[in-house]
Amino acid sequence: MKVNWNYIKAFALLVLVVFLYSFSSARNKRRNLERIEVHFTNDENLYITETAVNKLLIQKHDSVQNLAKETLDLKVIENRLDTDEMIEDAEVYLTVNGRLEAVISQRRPIARVYGNESYYIDVNGKHMPLSTNYSARVPFIKSIEEEHIPEVYPLVMKIDKDEFLKEHITLIKRNQKGEYVLEMRLYDFEILFGEANSIENKIKNLKAFYKKALLDNQLGTYKWVNLKFENQVVCTKKG
Missing domain, CATH: 3.40.50.11690 (Cell division protein FtsQ/DivIB)
Structure with a gap:
C-alpha cells in the first residue's frame, strides 16, 4: 500500500497550527493588562473625565496592575459605561498587546x-x-x-x-x-x-x-x- 505523504504532511501542519493557536490564545488570556487607554470622540472630554472613565472600567480594582485579562467581561464593562449619565455610547475592547481601550461618546x-x-x-x-x-x-x-x-x-x-x-x-x-x-x-x-x-x-x-x-x-x-x-x-x- 502506497502511503500518501501529502495527506500526512497536511494533517501534521493542521495539528501544529491548532496547537500554536491554542497555546498563544491561552497565554494571551493569562496576560495581565498593561494599561488603559480612553479615547473621546471629537477629542472632547468635557462632561466626564478620563479618570472617571478609568474608575468605571476597573471598578473594584485600584489599578490595572496584576489585573488579568481573563477576568474582564467586556460586555459588562460596556453596559456599566453606557449607564453613566454623561455617556451617550461606549465601545470597549482588548488589544493583543495587553491594552484595555475604550471609545467614549458623550451626551451633548x-x-x-x-x-x-x-x-x-x-x-x-x-x-x-x-x-x-x-x-x-x-x-x-x-x-x-x-x-x-x-x-x-x-x-x-x-x-x-x-x-x-x-x-x-x-x-x-x-x-x-x-x-x-x-x-x-x-x-x-x-x-x-x-x-x-x-x-x-x-x-x-x-x-x-x-x-x-x-x-x-x-x-x-x-x-x-x-x-x-x-x-x-x-x-x-x-x-
Whole structure:
C-alpha cells in the first residue's frame, strides 16, 4: 500500500497550527493588562473625565496592575459605561498587546433648564444632569416644568442647528398662557414667539425683521417683537 505523504504532511501542519493557536490564545488570556487607554470622540472630554472613565472600567480594582485579562467581561464593562449619565455610547475592547481601550461618546446638551432643579436637555430631548467639570454654552430655559420638555424641544433643536439663533438667543421662557418668549444676547427687546408651532415660518420672519431693523439702525428702539401672527412681525417700541 502506497502511503500518501501529502495527506500526512497536511494533517501534521493542521495539528501544529491548532496547537500554536491554542497555546498563544491561552497565554494571551493569562496576560495581565498593561494599561488603559480612553479615547473621546471629537477629542472632547468635557462632561466626564478620563479618570472617571478609568474608575468605571476597573471598578473594584485600584489599578490595572496584576489585573488579568481573563477576568474582564467586556460586555459588562460596556453596559456599566453606557449607564453613566454623561455617556451617550461606549465601545470597549482588548488589544493583543495587553491594552484595555475604550471609545467614549458623550451626551451633548442643547439647553439648560433653570429653576428649583437645574439640568440640561440633551440632543435627544432627554434629561441630562449638570457636570461638575464643564458648563455648556447653551440657551437657558426658565419657568418650565419637565412635562413641557417635549413641547419646547423642537424649538430648542432649531436654535441649536441654526447659527444665527445659536449666536443670539440666550433665554427661553414659558408664560402662563403656554407661550414662549425669547431673549437675545445683544439687545434687550423680548421676542413673543407664541406656542412652539410654525417654527420655520416664525424664524424666517424674525430673521427678515432683524435684517431690516439692523440696516435701519433700529434694533435698540424696540421693547417687544411679536411673531405670533402669520407672515408678519408686530413690533412695540420703547416708551
